[in-house]
Amino acid sequence: MLDILIKQVKVLDGTGNPGFIADVGVVKGKIQEVGFITRKAKLVIDGNGLCVSPGFIDPHAHDEGCPFFDEAVLNKLSQGVTTDISGNCGQSLAPVSERYWKENQSVHALINPPECMHEFTSFGKFLDAVEKKKIGVNMGFLVGHAALRIAVMGLENREPSLAELEQMKVYLRESLEQGALGLSAGLLYPPGSIAKQDEFVELCKVIKEKNAIFTIHIRDEGDYVIESVKEAIEIAKRSGAFVNISHHKAIGKKNWGKVNTTLKMIEEANQDGLNVGFDQYPYNANCTxxxxxxxxxxxxxxxxxxxxxxxxxxxxxxxxxxxxxxxxxxxxxxxxxxxxxxxxxxxxxxxxxxxxxxxxxxxxxxxxxxxxxxxxxxxxxxxxxxxxxSMSDDDVETVMKNPYGMVGTDGIYMKNKEKTHPRVSASFPRVLGRYVREKKVLQLEEAIRKMTSLPAQRLHLKNKGLIKEDFDADLVVFNANTIMDNADFIVDSYAPNTGIRYVIVAGEVALKDNLYTHAASGQVIRRKEF
Known part of the structure; x- marks a missing residue:
């Protein structure tokens, strides 16, 4: 008997290929069958008039502290995200050193460090602590450059010595071996703003060695956005690592339109054999x-x-x-x-x-x-x-159309649901409702690819991102005709989204019609060696 059977639903399989009508059967957390299914199931979902896609993967989150105060991670689950990748923009809660852990806690106050943060002297210990929580979504984590640098040299405003740089590389290599999915950097914020290109190149040589990902909040997204994208591409060229530019945009009216140049630079870099991509949230406003x-x-x-x-x-x-x-x-x-x-x-x-x-x-x-x-x-x-x-609506649409881009939130989830940027709870429905259905910026299948198989491929998330036999049963059942975001900047940053019927995590219904089932079926994703 199947655990879940979704009948006569439009399958958007994550490849970007046209959707098709079929049944989807789930057993023991895996997709067992896609086609015309006659077997019985413990739960049958009538998919008539609905779509099913792989669970959305948020490649750019800041939910490191969330499991310690909201285990369900409802801000993501409520928008169809089944896999949350945190630790972006150079920020992570581990590793910390005994000498400098308070500096790390101070710098990373916005991502809600728990009281036990001083115990995270290795990345593995941090992941172990998250695994003890009953999380509602799958969670994977990048290790932040800021955490590495602070652990070694605090917030000193200088270049690292060769010995200090080698110790940062030791911390990075250990973090990757213990399960970190990659390295992130935030060049707008100290200590990332202090670091020179050579420092990132050396660290990215470890990323290349481990076949992981490097995400970079570039040095300037305004007047020097072109030069800053060039620096990111140069890091990819010099290290050989895959480089993902975070929340790509151009801020400031005099810089609007520069994304046409930067996107061309990214395309040409890939044509030259480099691996460069980006993520984007669907708003004309940033938050920091x-x-x-x-x-x-x-x-x-x-x-x-x-x-x-x-x-x-x-x-x-x-x-x-x-x-x-x-x-x-x-x-x-x-x-x-x-x-x-x-x-x-x-x-x-x-x-x-x-x-x-x-x-x-x-x-x-x-x-x-x-x-x-x-x-x-x-x-x-x-x-x-x-x-x-800060951004142009035309630029947002131009960036969204580019095939090298993923959808992400870049959201900060505030304790006690304090006001925040609505992207934290509404980015994915916003793309599907406003930019696919209303504005027709993207085809539905291409939008789903950007939310599922593309981030799964870049982050090496095995058995995720596709509706395919033996893949993980992380699924979203939604109404493409009604899905929409409702959160805003003033009234309610967390207003429930419309049109998402079921969110399934590891083969269990985690959310039904915006209500959390307390399934707590999320798992910590640790990087595997390739």
Whole structure:
């Protein structure tokens, strides 16, 4: 007897090929049969008028701490994600060293480090801790460059010595052997912003050796986006590793359209025999710390000292001058977005600012927007998060059409469902509802490929990403005519999506009509040697 039988459903198998009507049978967590099935099943799902696809794979998540406060990982399960890959942008909770673990905890506060983080002295210990949780989705993890660097040399603003670089490579190799799926880097944030290209090339030689993935939040997505993509491609060329550019975009109106150049660069790199790809979330707004309005050199200072300095008028004037003069290479949201395009979504010490742009909050206080932004950082001890309306809708669609791109969320799941970017809970239905059905930017089958088999291939996720006999029974049953995102920036960042009927993880129904079944059938995915 089958465990689950989905009858007369349109099968979108993940290959990008046209869908077809068939039955899908599941036994013991595996897809056992696809075709016309007459066998009985414990659960029969009427698929008439519905589609079934492989479970969506989010290649760009930040849910490292989520299993320690929301084991179900509902922000992903509710949008059809059955496999969540966290540890992106250089951020991971392991490995930590006894000497510098508090620095790691401080830098990675946004990804919700648990109290037991000091115990994660190896990547394997971190994975062991997650395995003890009853998680609702499959979870795999990248090891962050920031974690490696901090474990070896703290937050020192310098290049590593040869011995320190070798120790970082030892940590990386051990992490990969213990189950990390690859390496990530965030060149906007310290200590990634400190590191030079040579440092990443050396680490990526280990990635090449282990046939893993390197994901990179490039150094600048604004004025220097072309140069920053070139740097990512150069890392691929010099190391031979597969390089995936995170959340690819161009921010700032004067940079809109540059994605046509960067996408061509990625295509040409692949034609030349390199392996370069990217992921993307389907929004025209990004989200990160408000302190990234400061030039990178300011952020390598000790936090307490920076907050103290920002209270001084003379220091503030120098900050303003450095930002407006664009003296460093970074996204420079003040110049490229403006205070009217910065929506504050987290500022615990100044709750009246939440839900307002910096300009709106400044007007309410009858203050200068620049000083208001700096006051927010001081009053909240730098712990402020903002959404930046920075991108062109045309660029979003152009990037989405490119075959080298995967769909991802890049979302931060806040404890107690505090306001956040809606991408954390709605990215995949948004693509299928708004960009496939309404705007016809993609064909349905191609969108599903970008969400399933493409990330499975790049991350070496065995038996995932396709509806095929003996593959894992991670499945999404949805209505292609009604699927839609409902979350927004102001009212509800976690509003339930429409049109997802069943989410099946490891052969068990995990979500039915937006209700969690408490199946807790998710598994930790550890990298296998190839």
């Amino acid at each position: 710390y408000l302190n990234t309005i400061l030039p990178p050199s300011y952020l390598v200072r000790e936090r307490e000292q920076l907050v103290m300095n920002l209270r001084e008028s003379q220091f503030r004037e120098r900050v303003k001058e450095d930002i407006l003069a664009c003296r460093e290479k970074w996204d420079n949201f003040v110049v490229n977005v403006g205070f009217a395009g910065m929506l504050v979504i987290k500022a615990d010490k100044t709750p009246d600012a939440v839900g307002k742009t910096v300009s709106e909050y400044a007007n309410a206080l009858q203050k200068d927007p620049f000083d208001t932004a700096l006051d927010l950082l001081v009053d909240n001890h730098l712990d402020v998060i903002a959404v930046y309306f």
